[in-house]
Amino acid sequence: KKFLEEKDPSNLTPETYYTIPEHGEAAIAAAYAQTRFIGNGAGIFVANFSMLEMVTGTARTETGQNSDLNNLLGLSFNGENLLVRNWWAGLYNVIAQTNLVIEKVPAINPMDATRKAQILGEARFLRAWAYFYLVRLYGDVPLITTPQTATSPDFYPTRTGTELVYKQITDDLTAAEEAGLPWQDASGRVSKGAVKSLLSKVYLTMAGQPLNKGAAYYKLAADKSLEVMTSSGYGLFPSYADLHSLSQENKGEHIFQIQYLATVSGNPMQQLLLPNFKNVSAYSDEMGSTVPTTKFYQSFEAGDLRAKDREGFFYTSYYTGGNGELKALNAPYIFKHFDVVANGTLGTAGTTQSDLNWPQIRFAEVLLTYAEAQNRADGTPNIAAYEALNKIRRRALIPELSGLSQTAFEEAVWRERWHELCYEGITWFDMVRLRKVYNESTNGFDNFVGHAFAESPSTVLAEKHLLFPLPSVEIKNNPNLRPQNLGY
Amino acid sequence: ARISSSANSHTSFFFQGVTQKIIISGTVLDEKSTPVPGVGIKSLKTNKSTVTDAAGRFSIEVESATEQLSFSYIGYTTQTRAAGSGATPLSIKLVPAEGVNLDDVVVVGYGTRRKSDVTGAVGSVKEEQLKERPAASLNQALSGRISGVQVNSNSGRPGGQTNIRIRGFSSIKTTNNPLYVIDGVILPVGSQTQNSNAIDFLNPGDIASVEVLKDASSVAIYGARGANGVILVTTKKGSATGGKISYDVDFSVPTIGPKRVEMLNAKEFIEVENLAFDNAKIYDPEGFAGGKYVDPRIKRKNLPLLFDSNGNPLYDTDWFKEATQNKLSQNHQLGFTGGNAENTYGLFLNYRDDNGLLKNSYLKRYSGRFTMDSQIKTWMKVGGSLNYTNQTENLVDIGTGGLNSVRMITESFPFLPVKYPNGTWADNQNYPGAEGGSNPVHILTDRKYILQTQNTLGNAYANINLAEGLEFRSVIGANIVTRGRSEYNGRSLYGISFDQKGTATLDNNRETYWSFENYLTYNKRFAKDHAITGLLGLSWQKTNIFGFAVGGENFSTDYLEYNNLSGASKPIPGSSRADRFAFNSYFGRLNYSFKDKYLFTVTGRMDGSSKFGSNNKYAFFPSGAVAWKVSEEDFIKGSPVISNLKLRASYGLTGNSEIASFSSLGVLGTGYAAIFNNTRFGGVGTNRLANPNLKWEKTGQSDIGVELGLFNNRISIEADVYYRKTTDMLLDAPVPLTSGYSFITRNIGSMENRGLEFAINTVNVSTEDFTWNTAFNISMNRNKVLSLATPADIFGVGNPGFTNETGIIRVGEAVGSFWGLTRLGTWSESERTEAAKYNYRGKTILPGDVKYLDVNGDYQINDADRMIIGNGSPKAWGSFSNTFKYKNVDLTVELQYSAGNDVLNMTKHSAEDRVGLANSYSSVLNAWTPQNQNTPIAAIRDTRAGYVTNVDTRWVEDGSFIRGRNLLLGYNFPAAITKKLKLNRLRVYTSVQNFFLATKFSGNDPEVTTYSNAFAQGQTFFDYPKPTTYMVGLNVGL
Structure with missing residues (x-):
C-alpha cells in the first residue's frame, strides 16, 4: 500500500507549511505577485488594464484583432468578455492569497511581533485594494474572508450587498493604518501613506454613487487625504518625466505601484502602448493596443504642458527605432507610461527590458481627492483645496484658478482629474461615481447615461454600463450569484 | 514430379457402378517457385487429406476427376482445384495471402491466440505490409491499415507529428492516446514534448507485427x-534456421507537395498596399486627414535597396521555394539473425537521416537492438532484448502563433531578397509600417530547436513449464528516456528574440520506468469438446521523472548558441521538477471454447494507481466476450461460398488514469515572485484544491462484430459496430473563481462514441503470373458529450485560443467543435443604412466591411452571436489500396481518404484580414470594391484603419480529401539470379508518397493541426507543408 502512496516532491502543501517567519514572508510575497494580473495578457495584443480605458471614450485601439477589446470599445461587451473574467478572477486570487496570510500568519510562532503585524497590515491593504476594485466594477459581490477548500461553506457564495463590502474595505484599511507600517516604503511594499491614500479614495467613492453617503464621507475623505498631504515625504514630481523614470519608483509622487522588473516579470504594457508598427522603439513588436483618442488629446487647454510632445503625457513624434531620427506620428500616443530605457531615446538604443512600475495611487490623485472632498464637505473650497488644485495646474503651466463657486470649483476639479489622471485606470471609476462624463467638445460634463463618445458618436453609455456584468461562466458555475447585473 | 503410372492403369480399368480410385499427384510451389513442404491438401468431397513432403510433392486418392481439392498453407491463400484425370501432374502455385489468414497467430495482451479463436476486435499488421510504405514512425506506418484507427499526420516535419485515435475520443482532460506495449512491456505514457509520443523513438524497421486491440474484451486486460x-508491438526475433543477414536501404527526396497556396507577388502586393492606403480615407477619414497614414508610394521611394526610382520592386521572391530544400534522406537497416530450434538471437542496426522539406529541418536516428531467446532447459525458456535509440531532431516550425518560419513563408514580402547585396538578411522588419518579423530563410538558419532523445528499452523474461499446460512467465521491463531540448534563437530574429538579443534554453528530462510482471498460463483440453486457457498475474510498475531547465538571454554573439549559457547577460532563473507514480495490478483471463465453435472470454483487472485520491486507490475492470464460429456448423461447413463466418460480441469496462500525478492533493505553488527593492523575492501561494475522492475515468464499451470469408477467403470481410461511453470523466471542473481557484479535478461528466468499422480484402485475380488484391476500409465515429461538470460550456480546454476561443466543449455536441461567428459576406453600398446600425470597436460599419449574422438581432456583434461552426473530426475515413503482381513485378497504389472533417484555417485570417502588415494570400485580389461587392473579403485598408476580424465561418472549410498516399513499384529478382548471387532475396523498389491530393481545401493540406491540444485537429495557423517524397529502396537477404 505504501507503493501507491503519494508525496509531491516539487510542491508544498498548506497543511505542513506556515511554521516559520520566512513562510509568512513568502505568503505575503505571493499576494504582491498576484497584483500583477493587471498587466497580464487577455488574448492577442491586449492586457487586462485596457478594460478600464476602453470604456471611457478617451482611448481607442489601432489593432482590430482582439474582439474582447473591440467589444469593450464599442460598449457591446457582455459577461463572456475575457477581460471581464480576468479582472474578477485576478482580484479574487489576490483575496484568496491575502485570506491565507491573514489566517495562517498569526499562528506562526515564534515570530517578531512587529513584522507579523506589518505582514497582516499589508495583507489587509491588498485585500481592501482588491475588494474596492470588485465592488466598483461588479456591484454586490461575494465577500470571502477565509481560505477556501472544496468543502468550505461559502465555496458557492451568494452576493453581499455593496454597503457590507465597503464596510469590510474600510475595516481592513483602518486596521492596516495601525499595523505599524512606515509612512513610505521605497521597496515597493505597502506603506501607511498608501493605506491612508486608498482609504481617502474609498471614502470619496462612498460619498458618491451608488452609496451616496454624502457630506460626512466627503469629510472623511478630506481628512484622510489631508493626513497624506501633511505627512512629510510625498509631493508632486517637478517634471512629468519623473512619473515614468526608473529612479523615482515608489517615492515622491508614487504612493503605491505595481512592481515590475525585467528579470522577474517585465512591464508588459510597453509594446501594447506603442503606436501600431511605426518603428519608434527598440521593441520589434509595436502593437497600438491602447492609444488616446485625438478628441481627448485636443481637449487639454492651450499651453498645457501635459499635452506637449514628449514632455507631458503624450507623444506625437518619436525617434526612429527608438534612438534614430525624429519621426512625426501625426497622432497622439501615451507617454505617461513610456519607458525611455526600454524603448530607447535619441542616441541611446533601447534595452527592450522594462523595469518600469505601473502606478496605482499618485500624490496628484490625493490632492484632487482632497480638493473635491473638502469642497463638498464644507460647502465651499478652502485655500488648501485651491492650492491642491493649483499645484497640479502650476506644474502643467496653465493658469491657476480662484474665486469659483462650489459647483464651478467641483467641475474644475473633475476636469483636472480627467486630464491629470488619464490612462491610470481612474477615469472610469470617476464616471461611475459621479454619473458624469467629461465632454471634450463642450469642456463640460454630460450625464453618464446617454453620453456619446466623442470619437465614435454611435457608442452611447447606458444605465447598464454603470456596472460590468459578472463573468458568464461564474454565474453558470455558481447559480447563487444570480441574477446577472441589470441589462446583461 | 512424375506421372504416377498407376494412375494411368486405374483409369483404363474403369467400371460403372464401382467406385474407382484415381491417384492424383503433383507439386506445390511458392511465389518464388520454390517447393513448399507441409502444404495441406484435402478433398472437399471425401475429406481425405495429406500434406506435401520435403520436396513439395504430394499424392492423394480421389473418386472422380471433378472432385475439388483444396491446398492450404499458413500465410497463403487457400486454393481449390479440380482433381482432373491424373493424366498430368498438378502444379500448384501458392499465392501469398493478402488478407486475413485464419491460422495466423495474433498477439493479445499477455499471450497469443489464433486469429480464428479471437473473440474481440483486433487489427493486425505484419512486417511485410509495413515494408510497403517505409516510414519514420510506427504511427505513420499504421496509418490507413486498420479500420477504427485514425492516424493524422499533421505536419510535413520529418517524423510527421502524428496523432492517433482508436475509436474516437474517450477523454477531455487526460490523454486520448492509446497504450503502447512493446514485447509485453508497457511503455510509459509519461511526459512528452512537442507532440512526440514514446512510440516515435522505436525504429519501425525492428517491428515484426503490430496488433491493435480495439474492443473492451481485448483491452480489458x-x-x-x-x-x-492498446497497440501491441512485437519486434523481430532471431532465426531458428541458421544465420541470415538482411540489409534494407532507402533513399528519398522531399519536394513541394501536390498543393500550395498562392501569395501575392511583388507587383500585386504593391497594388494592394496602395489601395489599402487609399481606402484608409474611407475607413478612417479623420486619421487620414490628420496625416496618420503614410503613402506607400512615397515610403518606397526612400527604400533604394528594394525599389527603383519609380517605386518598382527590384526583387520578386518566392519564399516557399527559398525556404525549402530537396535534400537526400537515407535509411539503412541491417539485420543479423541466427540460431537453431533451441537458441535464437538477432542483432539489428538502423541509421536514419531524414532531411525535411524546410531548410535545416532534420531527424537523425541511430538505433541498435539485440534480442536473444533460449530454451535453456526443457522446462525453461529465457530471453530478452535490449534496444537503444538516439534520435536528434531540429524542429524548425516551432512557435505557432508567433512570427515563426512557416508563418513567414507566407507573410514575408515578395519584394524582399533573401539577403541584401551586402550580405545582411532582408526582413519584413525593414519595411516601415509592417508587423515585422524576419524572413523564413533567416529564421530557419538562426533558430535551432534541437530535441535529442535517448531511449533505452529492455526486457528480460523467463518461461517455466511447471506442468503439462501450465506455464509461469516472469518479465522485467525497463525504459529509460532522457530527453534534452537545446534551443537557441538568434540575436537578429525580429519578433522572436531580437528584443531579448538572443535567447537560449536548455531543458533536460529523465524518465525512468520499470515494470515487473508475473503470470501463470494454463492450457487444457477436456474430453474432446472443451478447451480452456486461463491466465492469472500480477504486476508492479513505477515511473520516476526528473527534469530541469535553465536559460539565458542577451548574448553578445550568436556563436555560442546554447553551448555556453554563461555568455548570457541575463540569466533566466532555473527550474526543476520531480514526478513519480506507480501502479500495482492483478489480472486474469479465462478463455473457454466448446467444440471449437462457441468461444467465451472473461477478463478482469484490478488496478491500483498512486495518482488517485487516498479514498480511491484501486478499481476493478471486468469484461466478457462471446463468439460463434458459424462456419464450423454442419449446415455451412463445406459450403462453396462461405468459407468462414464468425460472429462475436463483447462488453467491458476500461479506465483512463493518465492525469498528472498528485492531482488529488492540495498544494501551494512556488510560481509567485514578488519584486521588492528591484530584486526577486520568492513567494509561495495558492495553487490547487485537494480532492481525496479522485478516481479513474471509466469507459464502458460494447462491440458486435462479424468476420466473413467467401470463396475460400478470396473475399474476407470484417465489420464491427461499437458503442463506448465514458463516465466519471476526469475534468478540471470549474469552481467559483471567488474561491481563488479556477478548477478542481473531479470525476464528473460523460461522453459517448458510436462507430462503425468495415474492412474488406479481396483477391480479384489470382493466376500463376498475375494477381490483383484490393483492400478497402472505412471507419465512422460519432462523438457526443453527454454531461459536464456544470451546465456551462467549457472553453479553453483542448482547444487553442486565438483572436477568440476557437473551440467549445458543450453538452450534446461533439468534442472538436469550432466556435465563432457566421460571416454572411460583406455589406454592399445598397445596405449602407443597415450597416450603419452596427458599430465595431466604436466605429460605424460601412459598405465593404464584413457582414456577420446578428443572431439575436440586437445590432451588436458579440459573444452572444457565436455558435458552433464546424468540427475537425471526419464523418468517415479510411484507405483503399490495390496491389498488382505480374511475375516478379509488383505495383501498389494506396489511397487515403477522409470525408466530412472541417478545417479551421486561421492561417487565412492572417493572410486575408491584415493586408499591408505582411504579405497576404492572393485571394485578397478578390476583396470588396464598389465594383466587386459580392465577395466575402472585406475592402482592403490599412490595418490601423480597422479590419473587423474574428473567428468566423470564412475560415471554416471542408477538409475532405483523397490522398495518393503511396505509389510503389517493386521488382523481386527471380530465384535464378538470386541464387547466382548467393542471396535468398533481392528486391528493388521505387515509391512516391503523397503523390496527389484531391480536396476543396484552400490551404496546403487539410490533414493538419498546428496545436497539440486534444481537440485541435483541423485547427491550423501556418503549418509545416507536407512534401511529396520520392524514394528508391533495396532489400537484400542472404
Missing part, C-alpha cells in the same frame, strides 16, 4: 489504461 485502445 490492460484495465485502467486501456480506454483508448
Whole structure:
C-alpha cells in the first residue's frame, strides 16, 4: 500500500507549511505577485488594464484583432468578455492569497511581533485594494474572508450587498493604518501613506454613487487625504518625466505601484502602448493596443504642458527605432507610461527590458481627492483645496484658478482629474461615481447615461454600463450569484 | 514430379457402378517457385487429406476427376482445384495471402491466440505490409491499415507529428492516446514534448507485427489504461534456421507537395498596399486627414535597396521555394539473425537521416537492438532484448502563433531578397509600417530547436513449464528516456528574440520506468469438446521523472548558441521538477471454447494507481466476450461460398488514469515572485484544491462484430459496430473563481462514441503470373458529450485560443467543435443604412466591411452571436489500396481518404484580414470594391484603419480529401539470379508518397493541426507543408 502512496516532491502543501517567519514572508510575497494580473495578457495584443480605458471614450485601439477589446470599445461587451473574467478572477486570487496570510500568519510562532503585524497590515491593504476594485466594477459581490477548500461553506457564495463590502474595505484599511507600517516604503511594499491614500479614495467613492453617503464621507475623505498631504515625504514630481523614470519608483509622487522588473516579470504594457508598427522603439513588436483618442488629446487647454510632445503625457513624434531620427506620428500616443530605457531615446538604443512600475495611487490623485472632498464637505473650497488644485495646474503651466463657486470649483476639479489622471485606470471609476462624463467638445460634463463618445458618436453609455456584468461562466458555475447585473 | 503410372492403369480399368480410385499427384510451389513442404491438401468431397513432403510433392486418392481439392498453407491463400484425370501432374502455385489468414497467430495482451479463436476486435499488421510504405514512425506506418484507427499526420516535419485515435475520443482532460506495449512491456505514457509520443523513438524497421486491440474484451486486460485502445508491438526475433543477414536501404527526396497556396507577388502586393492606403480615407477619414497614414508610394521611394526610382520592386521572391530544400534522406537497416530450434538471437542496426522539406529541418536516428531467446532447459525458456535509440531532431516550425518560419513563408514580402547585396538578411522588419518579423530563410538558419532523445528499452523474461499446460512467465521491463531540448534563437530574429538579443534554453528530462510482471498460463483440453486457457498475474510498475531547465538571454554573439549559457547577460532563473507514480495490478483471463465453435472470454483487472485520491486507490475492470464460429456448423461447413463466418460480441469496462500525478492533493505553488527593492523575492501561494475522492475515468464499451470469408477467403470481410461511453470523466471542473481557484479535478461528466468499422480484402485475380488484391476500409465515429461538470460550456480546454476561443466543449455536441461567428459576406453600398446600425470597436460599419449574422438581432456583434461552426473530426475515413503482381513485378497504389472533417484555417485570417502588415494570400485580389461587392473579403485598408476580424465561418472549410498516399513499384529478382548471387532475396523498389491530393481545401493540406491540444485537429495557423517524397529502396537477404 505504501507503493501507491503519494508525496509531491516539487510542491508544498498548506497543511505542513506556515511554521516559520520566512513562510509568512513568502505568503505575503505571493499576494504582491498576484497584483500583477493587471498587466497580464487577455488574448492577442491586449492586457487586462485596457478594460478600464476602453470604456471611457478617451482611448481607442489601432489593432482590430482582439474582439474582447473591440467589444469593450464599442460598449457591446457582455459577461463572456475575457477581460471581464480576468479582472474578477485576478482580484479574487489576490483575496484568496491575502485570506491565507491573514489566517495562517498569526499562528506562526515564534515570530517578531512587529513584522507579523506589518505582514497582516499589508495583507489587509491588498485585500481592501482588491475588494474596492470588485465592488466598483461588479456591484454586490461575494465577500470571502477565509481560505477556501472544496468543502468550505461559502465555496458557492451568494452576493453581499455593496454597503457590507465597503464596510469590510474600510475595516481592513483602518486596521492596516495601525499595523505599524512606515509612512513610505521605497521597496515597493505597502506603506501607511498608501493605506491612508486608498482609504481617502474609498471614502470619496462612498460619498458618491451608488452609496451616496454624502457630506460626512466627503469629510472623511478630506481628512484622510489631508493626513497624506501633511505627512512629510510625498509631493508632486517637478517634471512629468519623473512619473515614468526608473529612479523615482515608489517615492515622491508614487504612493503605491505595481512592481515590475525585467528579470522577474517585465512591464508588459510597453509594446501594447506603442503606436501600431511605426518603428519608434527598440521593441520589434509595436502593437497600438491602447492609444488616446485625438478628441481627448485636443481637449487639454492651450499651453498645457501635459499635452506637449514628449514632455507631458503624450507623444506625437518619436525617434526612429527608438534612438534614430525624429519621426512625426501625426497622432497622439501615451507617454505617461513610456519607458525611455526600454524603448530607447535619441542616441541611446533601447534595452527592450522594462523595469518600469505601473502606478496605482499618485500624490496628484490625493490632492484632487482632497480638493473635491473638502469642497463638498464644507460647502465651499478652502485655500488648501485651491492650492491642491493649483499645484497640479502650476506644474502643467496653465493658469491657476480662484474665486469659483462650489459647483464651478467641483467641475474644475473633475476636469483636472480627467486630464491629470488619464490612462491610470481612474477615469472610469470617476464616471461611475459621479454619473458624469467629461465632454471634450463642450469642456463640460454630460450625464453618464446617454453620453456619446466623442470619437465614435454611435457608442452611447447606458444605465447598464454603470456596472460590468459578472463573468458568464461564474454565474453558470455558481447559480447563487444570480441574477446577472441589470441589462446583461 | 512424375506421372504416377498407376494412375494411368486405374483409369483404363474403369467400371460403372464401382467406385474407382484415381491417384492424383503433383507439386506445390511458392511465389518464388520454390517447393513448399507441409502444404495441406484435402478433398472437399471425401475429406481425405495429406500434406506435401520435403520436396513439395504430394499424392492423394480421389473418386472422380471433378472432385475439388483444396491446398492450404499458413500465410497463403487457400486454393481449390479440380482433381482432373491424373493424366498430368498438378502444379500448384501458392499465392501469398493478402488478407486475413485464419491460422495466423495474433498477439493479445499477455499471450497469443489464433486469429480464428479471437473473440474481440483486433487489427493486425505484419512486417511485410509495413515494408510497403517505409516510414519514420510506427504511427505513420499504421496509418490507413486498420479500420477504427485514425492516424493524422499533421505536419510535413520529418517524423510527421502524428496523432492517433482508436475509436474516437474517450477523454477531455487526460490523454486520448492509446497504450503502447512493446514485447509485453508497457511503455510509459509519461511526459512528452512537442507532440512526440514514446512510440516515435522505436525504429519501425525492428517491428515484426503490430496488433491493435480495439474492443473492451481485448483491452480489458490492460484495465485502467486501456480506454483508448492498446497497440501491441512485437519486434523481430532471431532465426531458428541458421544465420541470415538482411540489409534494407532507402533513399528519398522531399519536394513541394501536390498543393500550395498562392501569395501575392511583388507587383500585386504593391497594388494592394496602395489601395489599402487609399481606402484608409474611407475607413478612417479623420486619421487620414490628420496625416496618420503614410503613402506607400512615397515610403518606397526612400527604400533604394528594394525599389527603383519609380517605386518598382527590384526583387520578386518566392519564399516557399527559398525556404525549402530537396535534400537526400537515407535509411539503412541491417539485420543479423541466427540460431537453431533451441537458441535464437538477432542483432539489428538502423541509421536514419531524414532531411525535411524546410531548410535545416532534420531527424537523425541511430538505433541498435539485440534480442536473444533460449530454451535453456526443457522446462525453461529465457530471453530478452535490449534496444537503444538516439534520435536528434531540429524542429524548425516551432512557435505557432508567433512570427515563426512557416508563418513567414507566407507573410514575408515578395519584394524582399533573401539577403541584401551586402550580405545582411532582408526582413519584413525593414519595411516601415509592417508587423515585422524576419524572413523564413533567416529564421530557419538562426533558430535551432534541437530535441535529442535517448531511449533505452529492455526486457528480460523467463518461461517455466511447471506442468503439462501450465506455464509461469516472469518479465522485467525497463525504459529509460532522457530527453534534452537545446534551443537557441538568434540575436537578429525580429519578433522572436531580437528584443531579448538572443535567447537560449536548455531543458533536460529523465524518465525512468520499470515494470515487473508475473503470470501463470494454463492450457487444457477436456474430453474432446472443451478447451480452456486461463491466465492469472500480477504486476508492479513505477515511473520516476526528473527534469530541469535553465536559460539565458542577451548574448553578445550568436556563436555560442546554447553551448555556453554563461555568455548570457541575463540569466533566466532555473527550474526543476520531480514526478513519480506507480501502479500495482492483478489480472486474469479465462478463455473457454466448446467444440471449437462457441468461444467465451472473461477478463478482469484490478488496478491500483498512486495518482488517485487516498479514498480511491484501486478499481476493478471486468469484461466478457462471446463468439460463434458459424462456419464450423454442419449446415455451412463445406459450403462453396462461405468459407468462414464468425460472429462475436463483447462488453467491458476500461479506465483512463493518465492525469498528472498528485492531482488529488492540495498544494501551494512556488510560481509567485514578488519584486521588492528591484530584486526577486520568492513567494509561495495558492495553487490547487485537494480532492481525496479522485478516481479513474471509466469507459464502458460494447462491440458486435462479424468476420466473413467467401470463396475460400478470396473475399474476407470484417465489420464491427461499437458503442463506448465514458463516465466519471476526469475534468478540471470549474469552481467559483471567488474561491481563488479556477478548477478542481473531479470525476464528473460523460461522453459517448458510436462507430462503425468495415474492412474488406479481396483477391480479384489470382493466376500463376498475375494477381490483383484490393483492400478497402472505412471507419465512422460519432462523438457526443453527454454531461459536464456544470451546465456551462467549457472553453479553453483542448482547444487553442486565438483572436477568440476557437473551440467549445458543450453538452450534446461533439468534442472538436469550432466556435465563432457566421460571416454572411460583406455589406454592399445598397445596405449602407443597415450597416450603419452596427458599430465595431466604436466605429460605424460601412459598405465593404464584413457582414456577420446578428443572431439575436440586437445590432451588436458579440459573444452572444457565436455558435458552433464546424468540427475537425471526419464523418468517415479510411484507405483503399490495390496491389498488382505480374511475375516478379509488383505495383501498389494506396489511397487515403477522409470525408466530412472541417478545417479551421486561421492561417487565412492572417493572410486575408491584415493586408499591408505582411504579405497576404492572393485571394485578397478578390476583396470588396464598389465594383466587386459580392465577395466575402472585406475592402482592403490599412490595418490601423480597422479590419473587423474574428473567428468566423470564412475560415471554416471542408477538409475532405483523397490522398495518393503511396505509389510503389517493386521488382523481386527471380530465384535464378538470386541464387547466382548467393542471396535468398533481392528486391528493388521505387515509391512516391503523397503523390496527389484531391480536396476543396484552400490551404496546403487539410490533414493538419498546428496545436497539440486534444481537440485541435483541423485547427491550423501556418503549418509545416507536407512534401511529396520520392524514394528508391533495396532489400537484400542472404
